[in-house]
Amino acid sequence: MEGLHPKRSLRAKVLVxxxxxxxxxxxxxxxxxxxxxxxxxxxxxxxxxxxRSVEAAQSMLESLERQDSAELMYLxxxxxxxxxxxxxxxxxxxENYMRAKDNITEEGxxxxxxxIDHLYREYVLLFDRLRRQNPENAGLFYMNQxxxxxxxxxxxxxxxxxINQEAMLRADTLARKRSGYAIYSSIAVSALVVIFGLVFGLxxxxxxxxxxxxxxxxxxxxxxxxxxxAVQEQSEDEIGLLAKEFNKMAARLSHYRAMDLERxxxxxRKSGVIVDTIDDCIIVxxxxxxxxxxxxxxxxxxxxxxxxxxxxxFLEVIGDEALFDLIxxxxxxxxxxxxxxxQRPLTVEYGGDMHVxxxxxxxxxxxxxGLTGVVTVLQDxxxxxxxxxxxxxFVSAVSHEFxxxxxxxxxAVGLLLDGTAxxxxxxxKQLLNATEEDVKRLTNLVNNLLDLSxxxxxxxxxxxVHIEPxxxxxxxxxxxxxxxxxxxxxxxRDYQDLHFMVGADPKKIRLVLSNLLGNALRxxxxxxxxxxxxxxxxxxxxxxxxxxxxxxxxEYREKIFEKFFQIRRKGLAGxxxxxxxxxxxxxxxxxxxxxxxxxxxxxKGSRFVFTLSVVEQTDRRGGNxxxxxxxx
Numbered sequence: 051m052e053g054l055h056p057k058r059s060l061r062a063k064v065l066v067x068x069x070x071x072x073x074x075x076x077x078x079x080x081x082x083x084x085x086x087x088x089x090x091x092x093x094x095x096x097x098x099x100x101x102r103s104v105e106a107a108q109s110m111l112e113s114l115e116r117q118d119s120a121e122l123m124y125l126x127x128x129x130x131x132x133x134x135x136x137x138x139x140x141x142x143x144x145e146n147y148m149r150a151k152d153n154i155t156e157e158g159x160x161x162x163x164x165x166i167d168h169l170y171r172e173y174v175l176l177f178d179r180l181r182r183q184n185p186e187n188a189g190l191f192y193m194n195q196x197x198x199x200x201x202x203x204x205x206x207x208x209x210x211x212x213i214n215q216e217a218m219l220r221a222d223t224l225a226r227k228r229s230g231y232a233i234y235s236s237i238a239v240s241a242l243v244v245i246f247g248l249v250f251g252l253x254x255x256x257x258x259x260x261x262x263x264x265x266x267x268x269x270x271x272x273x274x275x276x277x278x279x280a281v282q283e284q285s286e287d288e289i290g291l292l293a294k295e296f297n298k299m300a301a302r303l304s305h306y307r308a309m310d311l312e313r314x315x316x317x318x319r320k321s322g323v324i325v326d327t328i329d330d331c332i333i334v335x336x337x338x339x340x341x342x343x344x345x346x347x348x349x350x351x352x353x354x355x356x357x358x359x360x361x362x363x364f365l366e367v368i369g370d371e372a373l374f375d376l377i378x379x380x381x382x383x384x385x386x387x388x389x390x391x392x393q394r395p396l397t398v399e400y401g402g403d404m405h406v407x408x409x410x411x412x413x414x415x416x417x418x419x420g421l422t423g424v425v426t427v428l429q430d431x432x433x434x435x436x437x438x439x440x441x442x443x444f445v446s447a448v449s450h451e452f453x454x455x456x457x458x459x460x461x462a463v464g465l466l467l468d469g470t471a472x473x474x475x476x477x478x479k480q481l482l483n484a485t486e487e488d489v490k491r492l493t494n495l496v497n498n499l500l501d502l503s504x505x506x507x508x509x510x511x512x513x514x515v516h517i518e519p520x521x522x523x524x525x526x527x528x529x530x531x532x533x534x535x536x537x538x539x540x541x542x543r544d545y546q547d548l549h550f551m552v553g554a555d556p557k558k559i560r561l562v563l564s565n566l567l568g569n570a571l572r573x574x575x576x577x578x579x580x581x582x583x584x585x586x587x588x589x590x591x592x593x594x595x596x597x598x599x600x601x602x603x604x605e606y607r608e609k610i611f612e613k614f615f616q617i618r619r620k621g622l623a624g625x626x627x628x629x630x631x632x633x634x635x636x637x638x639x640x641x642x643x644x645x646x647x648x649x650x651x652x653x654k655g656s657r658f659v660f661t662l663s664v665v666e667q668t669d670r671r672g673g674n675x676x677x678x679x680x681x682x
Contacts, residue, residue, distance in 0.1 A: 074243050100214040100221070103159070106150040107211035110166070113143035114204050121177060121196060125188055129181075136177060143170065150210060156217045162210045169203040272303065331407065331428035334414065337381055339364045339374070342423060351400050351407075351428070370396060373426070376411050380424050386412045396428060405432045460489045512558060512641060516551040516665050519584050519591055525556070526563035527582065530571065538576050544583030552591055552662045558638045559662070562646075565631035566595040566658045573599030573656075589664050590644070596657040602650040610648065611636045635660070 116139035124132030147170070151163050176196045183191045331348035335341055341359045344367075349355055352368050359367045364374050373396055376387050396407040407428040414423040463486045465471055467479065474482065527541065534541060570580045574597045581596040602610060602617065609615050616629040632646075639646045644661035 070246075074246055077239070100155065100218045102153045103150050103155070103214040104211060104218070106146040106153070107207050107214065109146040110143050110150070110207045111204060111211070113139045113146065114200065114207065117143070117173075117177075118200050121180065121192060124181065125192060133181075140174065156213050158213050159210065162206060162213060166203065166206045166210065169199060169206055173199045173203050329430070331426075331430075333364075333368070333426040333428075334423055335364050335377060335426070336423045337421060339377060339381065339424075341367055348428070351398055351405070353400065372396075373409060376409065377424050377426060380411050380413050381421065384413055384415075384421050386410075386424075395431065403432075405430055406434075407431065457493070460486065460493060463489060512555040514553050514555055514642075516553060517556055518548065518550075519552050519554075519593065519662070520545060520548050522554065522556050522559050523563065523582055523584060523593065526560045526567060529560075529564060530567050533571055534580075537571060537574070539571065539574055540577075540579045542579060542581040544581055544585075546583070546585035548584055548586070548591075549667065550586065550591075550664050551666045553665045554642055554662050559642075562635040562638050562660060563593075563595070565635045569631065569658070570595050570597035570599070570656075573597055575599070586664060587661075590661045591664055592659055592661055594657050594659040596655060598655040601652040601654055602648055602656050603652060607648050607650065611646070 117136050120132045120134075120136035120139060122132075123135065147163075147166065150166075154160055154163065173196070176199055180188060180191055180196055328345065329347055331351050332343070332345040333341060333348050334343035340361055340363055342361075344352075344354070344356050344359050349359075354367055364377060365371070368374075380386050396409055398405050398407065408431045410427040410429070412425050412427075413421055414425050415421055463482050466474060467482050467486065523543075523545075567580070567582075574580055578598040580598075582594070583596070584591055584593045586592075606615075606617055610617065611632050612629075613633045614629040615633075636646050639660045639662075642662055644663070646658070646660035648656055648658050650656035
């Protein structure tokens with residue numbers, strides 16, 4: 051390394067020590083390899099020299115036993131089976147005999163092999179003589195001649211087995227001695243290597259570990275912000291050079307920190323000015339839902355000061371449970387709520403007026419993705435609500451003005467069609483019928499606008515009673531019986547355990563069901579199926595109307611509940627209306643404390659579902675659950 055004397059270099063000192071350690075370790079490895087090779091040779095000797103002979107001797111004994119069983123079978127009248135077993139066992143005996151003969155390794159084995167050969171030949175000849183004996187003499191011949199030869203041959207095979215087993219025991223004893231020697235010698239050499247390693251490690255610690263401790267201390271001090279801390283330069287080796295560079299680095303860090311602090315202060319002032327001058331309310335909370343920042347707009351709305359609010363829990367300063375639930379959910383999930391999760395805008399009274407705020411809640415994260423807090427932005431949209439209210443008032447006033455002339459027009463057209471004002475021809479009748487349909491459609495539109503205006507203005511009055519849901523559904527179906535018959539549709543009732551009461555205004559819920567049934571009938575082809583169902587889910591009942599129409603595209607499933615929104619389907623017969631039915635249905639359901647949504651697959655139909663609250667159980671039974679009714 052540049053600037054270092056070769057003899058003073060720490061690298062040279064460590065390199066010499068490592069070379070010595072490597073040589074000693076290599077010597078230990080060679081010693082261990084020699085011991086293991088020797089031990090492996092001893093074990094291999096046991097396996098290679100004697101195992102085949104032991105296995106052959108055991109197999110010969112088994113073959114002899116089977117041949118003896120064959121002779122007994124022959125004596126008891128099963129000559130053919132006995133002859134086959136004797137011959138097959140004899141072939142096995144001879145095969146193992148040849149294996150033993152080819153693997154003679156121990157003293158005494160040749161003589162034993164020769165004895166086995168002689169005795170077995172005599173034994174085979176005696177079986178041949180046994181087959182030629184008369185049945186009366188065969189048993190006596192077996193006991194006096196064959197059996198003794200069988201026992202002698204068997205004893206010779208056992209001798210062969212014992213010779214090889216004793217040889218294996220001797221080899222095992224030798225292997226154990228060699229193993230013990232290898233273990234103790236390896237332990238001794240390993241101990242020497244460990245001692246040398248300890249001495250070498252202590253030497254290294256003098257040159258490396260102690261200075262590194264100083265560097266660790268310096269790193270901690272610098273990490274705590276003491277950038278003027280310096281390491282002592284005590285040597286001229288790599289450690290000394292590292293100390294010089296470390297001190298230079300600390301000096302540069304101190305310089306950079308001063309620059310960064312100045313830049314950070316400027317950015318913080320800029321952000322503070324932006325937050326303070328923005329008209330929207332900004333509230334920042336930490337992971338414990340305590341306020342860390344609140345801008346002047348929020349101070350004005352909630353009647354507090356930032357110094358007073360800082361460090362306090364959100365609910366201590368802003369007592370809105372619904373808004374706090376959204377903030378808490380953001381902390382738990384790490385993502386802000388979507389627009390569909392924010393059930394209502396925030397309403398706050400200040401300055402003598404009621405103000406409405408749109409809520410936007412976002413998690414505050416570090417670059418690594420860790421959550422540090424939540425930013426809540428409240429945008430004052432009171433003027434939008436005022437515009438919407440003025441529009442609703444205008445629509446309501448115009449609708450009231452339209453209702454009387456439309457009623458008069460409808461009565462006049464009816465009188466003309468009845469012939470009260472004189473006879474009319476067929477062409478005039480067609481024109482009057484068309485006019486009557488248009489007037490009815492306009493009257494229905496005006497009624498819907500008036501209903502929606504009353505709902506939005508808060509003038510919707512609900513006559514809540516306890517009633518069985520089945521009765522509301524059946525009453526709604528009855529109104530559409532004739533239309534369903536004319537279209538040839540099939541109504542399926544899917545009621546699941548409706549033996550309870552719900553709290554609802556029957557007239558308003560029938561209006562909801564009428565809108566849903568009307569839509570289903572409008573978009574269902576002739577001969578299609580409309581399913582009306584209801585099922586209890588905990589403390590709520592789900593009521594649905596399902597059709598087999600074209601379905602609702604995914605991008606429209608939220609928009610269809612907005613006022614005046616319609617999905618225009620080219621060439622679809624019966625499509626029409628002003629797009630108010632589902633908006634009215636949603637307002638009525640939400641006024642009951644429920645919710646309404648659509649489940650749909652394009653080309654597979656749609657299911658509109660809304661919920662009501664269960665109030666009590668009943669003991670009534672009956673109904674037509676799951677039945678089809680072609681006539682509705």
